[in-house]
Amino acid sequence: MKNYNESKILSFTELKGISQKTIENHYEKLYKGYVKKWQEIQDKLKSADKATANATFSDLRELKLEETFAADAIILHEAYFDVLGGDGKPSGEIIKAIEKDFGSYDNWLSDFKALGLCSRGWVFLTYDFNDGKLRNYTADLHNQGGVWGATPIIVLDVYEHAYFADFGTDRKSYIETYFLNLNWDVINKRYIKITK
Ligand code: FE
Numbered sequence: 001m002k003n004y005n006e007s008k009i010l011s012f013t014e015l016k017g018i019s020q021k022t023i024e025n026h027y028e029k030l031y032k033g034y035v036k037k038w039q040e041i042q043d044k045l046k047s048a049d050k051a052t053a054n055a056t057f058s059d060l061r062e063l064k065l066e067e068t069f070a071a072d073a074i075i076l077h078e079a080y081f082d083v084l085g086g087d088g089k090p091s092g093e094i095i096k097a098i099e100k101d102f103g104s105y106d107n108w109l110s111d112f113k114a115l116g117l118c119s120r121g122w123v124f125l126t127y128d129f130n131d132g133k134l135r136n137y138t139a140d141l142h143n144q145g146g147v148w149g150a151t152p153i154i155v156l157d158v159y160e161h162a163y164f165a166d167f168g169t170d171r172k173s174y175i176e177t178y179f180l181n182l183n184w185d186v187i188n189k190r191y192i193k194i195t196k
Contacts, residue, residue, distance in 0.1 A: 015084060015085065015181050016088075016177060016180045016181055017166060017167075017173075017174075017177035017180065017181075018084075018163070018166055018174075018177060018178075018181065019165065019166050021165065022162070022163070022165050022166055023081075025161070025165075026077075026157075026161060026162060027077075027081065030077070030161060031073075031074070031077045031078075031081075034070050034073040034074050034077065035070075035074055037066070037070045038067070038070035038071055038074060041063055041066060041067045041070060042067075044059075044063055045060075045063050045064075045067070048060045048063055065143075068142075068143040069141070069142050069143045070142075071143075072142035072143045072146070073142040075152075076122055076124070076139075076142060076152065076155055076157070077157070079124075079152050079153075079154075079155035079190075080155045080156065080157045080162075082155075082183075082186055082190070083154055083155060083182055083183055083186055083187055083190070084178075084181050084182070084183060085181065085183050085186075086181065086182050086183025086184055086185065086186065087183075088179055088180040088181055088182050088184075089184060090105060090182075090184055091184045091185075091188075092184055092185070092187070092188035092191075093188055093191065093192065094134075094153070094184075094187055094188050094191040097134055097191070098125075098134060101133050101134040101135070102134070108125070108134075108136070109179075111136055112125065112136050112154075112156070113175055113176075113179075115136055115138050116156055116158050116171070116175040117171060117172065117175070118138065119138035119139065119140065119158050120140040120158070120159075121138075121139050121140045121141055121142070121145075121157075121158060121159055122138060122139040122142070122145070122155065122156065122157060122158065122159075123136065123137075123138050123155075123156040123158060124136070124137055124138075124139075124152040124153070124154060124155045124156070125152070125153050125154040126147070126150035126151055126152050126153060127150065127151050127153055127191065127194050127195055128147065128149060128150040128151075129149040129150070129151065130148075130149045130150070132195075134153075135147075135150060137150060151194050153187060153190050153191050153194065154182070154187055156175070156178055158171060158174075158175070162174070
């Protein structure tokens, strides 16, 4: 974790259509809130009572459950901020892989956009280590919907906090705008780091 560049995120003053206020609230309040809670959970785990471990309810169980919620929130938000801030022009090695695994770039794009409308939380293009293929997945919660071994490369946050202040209920326009801001240099770096 902690795979992000804070100054880069806070320099998102010129994102197309997504306001600085939205990004600041998203980063400073929500993202940093997850980091704080993750740390609090780590501290509490040190003294959690293992003698009372129980699968219906126990302090240890609740801490371990919410640890995944906080950790996945951090990882997915870092990826979301990481891929923003570009000119939105698709390029690089990952396009060839997308064409191979989805038939065409447009096939992938229309699938990803449609998933943005049917998910309640996240959409991601992943690299699936199980068979070396790219796949789109959705998640309604930070710690639900992920597939073991499939690592997120392109991540879209479709929770209302990500777009409501700028787009109201028009999630479709937010998704279109998200694509105008994608940084394909970063996306290719993420892809190469994962696959090489
Ligand atoms: Fe979010």
